[in-house]
Every structure is written in C-alpha cells, then in structure tokens.
Amino acid sequence: MTELSELDSFVFYQTPNSDEIFLLSGPWTKIDMNVNQPLNGFIISNSDKSAIYFLEGKGEVISIPYKVNLNTKSPSNNNLKKEQYLNKAQVFIEACEKQIDKAILSRIKSNVVKEGNNPFNTYLQICKSYNHSFNYFFNIPNIGTWMGATPEILIQGNENKCKTVALAGSKSLKDVIWNKKELEEQQFVMNYIKDKLDNAKVTYGYNQSPETITAGNIAHLKTTFNIETDKNPLELANILHPTPAVCGLPQKEAQEFIKKNEGYDRSFYTGFLGTINTASYNLFVNLRCMQIFKNENWLYIGGGITADSVPDKEWEETELKAQTLLNILD
Secondary structure (H helix, E strand, O other): EEEEEOOOOEEEEEEOOOOEEEEOOOOOOEEEOOOOOOOEEEEEOOOOOOOOOEEEEEEEOOOEEEEEEOOOOOOOOOOOOHHHHHHHHHHHHHHHHHOOOOOOOOEEEEEEEOOOHHHHHHHHHHHHHHOOOEEEEEEEOOOEEEEEEEEOEEEEEOOOOEEEEEEEEEEOOOOOOHHHHHHHHHHHHHHHHHHHHHHHOEEEOOOOOEEEEEOEEEEEEEEEEEEEEEHHHHHHHHOOOOOOOOOOOOOOOHHHHHHHOOOOOOOOOEEEEEOOOOOOOEEEEOOOOEHHHHEEEEEEEEEEEEOOOOHHHHHHHHHHHHHHEEEEHH
C-alpha cells in the first residue's frame, strides 16, 4: 500500500460514468484566471476566483490501494445551529423581497472522523456510489485537503465546441413535483447563462424545457447549452462563474450580500475544478464537497433563497444535500 500525507501534493479524480480513477501528483502552482499559455493538468479555483491552483501533468490510472495520513485537526467549529440558520435564511428572504432576486445561503455541517480512518477508502466508496459525478480527492499542502462528488458541469468540451448546464432546484426523489420556487430558480440560471453568452457574442443552442436528472438521493432541473466558440476554457469559465446556482442575481449585489451576511469563508466550495489540456477540458462547479481533517469532515451545503423561500424547508434541503456524503461517511 502506498502512503501519502498532507505534505504531499496530489489529486485523485474520476470522470462521470467511468470506472477509472486517476492520480496526478507534483507541485501545485498558483495562477491567474487570465493566464495565456496552454494548460495541461488539473485546475482548482476557490469560490471568488482569488486563489487558483494548477497541477501540471497527465493523470495515471491507479491500480493499487493508498493510505492518506492526516495530522491537522479542524479549527474552531463553524457549525450553524438550526435556529441560527433559520435566522440567517429570514435575513436572506427579506433581502430577496427588496433588493435582490436570489442568493445562495450555505453552511458547514461537521462529521466526526473515526480513529484510524483512511480517507482514501471513503473516496473509493464515493466513486463506487456516485459513478455519475465528477469525483475528486485533493491535497494542497498548507492550504487544505478536500473531497467531493459534484454533478454540475461548468464547461466541458474540446477545441471549438463545448457545453455548460443550468442546474437548479432540489427535491427528494420521493417527492419530485416541481413548484414555482424551483422553476423560478431554474429560469434565473437559464437567463443568466443566456445573457452572459450573448454579451460575450458566443453562439449557442439549448433545450427549451428543462429535464429532471438525479444526483445521488436528489433530483434537479437541468438545461444543457451547446456552445461554439474560439474562446479558451478559462475565458468561458470566467464568463460563466459564479452562476446563480452558487451565487445569486443580480450577480454583483448577491455576491456582496453573501460575503456580508453568510458569515464564513467558503474556500473551495462553489469554486470550480477539473482537468484541462489542449485537446479537451472538463471543469465542474465544486458542490457536494467536504474539507477533511484528522478529527472531522466539514460538509459544505447550501440552497437558493428567493422571496418565496420558507426557512424550515431550506434547512431541510441542506440536510438532504448533506446525505450525499453522509451516506458514505456513516
């Protein structure tokens, strides 16, 4: 068994609907969104694109087990109690009634790690259970160790053709009946993507009626945009990110409101990550993710708040989303 520690730079990743797990290791470098040279490797951006890390190289398919040793314990707990969350949700709702159309409210939910746990085994179980997602496990020394299973494509394609998706609305698979709130959320995201692509003079087409897809134990509304452009993938990522699905509308006002009222640093949650090279690219929005420590896992979960939101239902939605990873951890 090969051992890795939090002093090692690495990323394991599995692309959707593939059984192969890749490992890429080597030094991470910090880059700018406006980098001009071709990139061949793995890229990770935090939520506001102020910290972007790149690991150069081609991933190799793994065939042996790994053990990942972590020694860093979590800092002071950022858990929000239900009552605290409900109060914040009410503040967000009131803002949506007056000044913004939508804003994402997120929180951290901690999960105690069992003694002697090997997080790589957790990652293998994620890959087995959520084969449809982009599944990753990375460590950037002195920055953090993260793992996730994200279903949301930011930009995926090759050369001049690619696609992005509008993904919004969340329902338990036991109750997939879309109401006004979810349909409105989906329309917000669709309109946002259309406006961004139009302003950038990018050619695209999309399905007029959203489809229902499943991701783990949750159903979402999805609209696919097929794009033709000569812009490079980071240009497109910069145009589209952050979408209303992870930020809100209007974008600038929602960002400022979230930073002022959410109460914590999202770090890599709601950023983006994935593979990028001269032939193709697969970049995903970082959802259904957790930060890993020796003693705890911090699950990052959120939901879209609009004027029609009900605080208790928003809490239930975040609890439902947490189950994607808790089902593996427990």
